[in-house]
Amino acid sequence: EAGVAQSPRYKIIEKRQSVAFWCNPISGHATLYWYQQILGQGPKLLIQFQNNGVVDDSQLPKDRFSAERLKGVDSTLKIQPAKLEDSAVYLCASSKGPAGGENEQFFGPGTRLTVL
């Protein structure tokens, strides 16, 4: 079965510009997650969707970050405007059922963002 797909794999922008990342989860997976992984740290959850509804966005900087999951399948994460501290790898993951229990999360390869 195909894994979680993400694009682009790399992106370099200047501060104050905007950027968008795309994620296509594993087919049939109801739950989708976006994580931010800053160099030298573990991934940190930004937002979690179940189908097309938001379950948890408590750590999403809503003044500049936004995310949507139209039709409960693909998702996009946007940053506008970007800051230097947004330089990180953005990981998308999906799981078959809701978070918790025995539902394993499968991760995509990530998008490496560099803000200059």
Added chain:
Amino acid sequence: GDSVTQMEGPVTLSEEAFLTINCTYTATGYPSLFWYVQYPGEGLQLLLKATKADDKGSNKGFEATYRKETTSFHLEKGSVQVSDSAVYFCALRGNQAGTALIFGKGTTLSVSS
């Protein structure tokens, strides 16, 4: 809040050496515990997990035991290979529905032949 602390790296070993990567956690209740691995150029993969105290997770020769009394979940392997070179992340997930994974900072393992 919940948190995970794992030993700082990098860890450098020779092939066939014994590996231990320490992981301790702080959480309320009874979280599930995980080890994820990230090979160079690849995404995070689940290596093993344990969902209750005294459970032992194992996979690919790696093992970790959920120790509630010491709030630990140390990763071990008896004989490492060059192909085990990767970054290893310890993580926990609270036992309430909808809770997210909380990761440690990761430990880089480098194995030489």
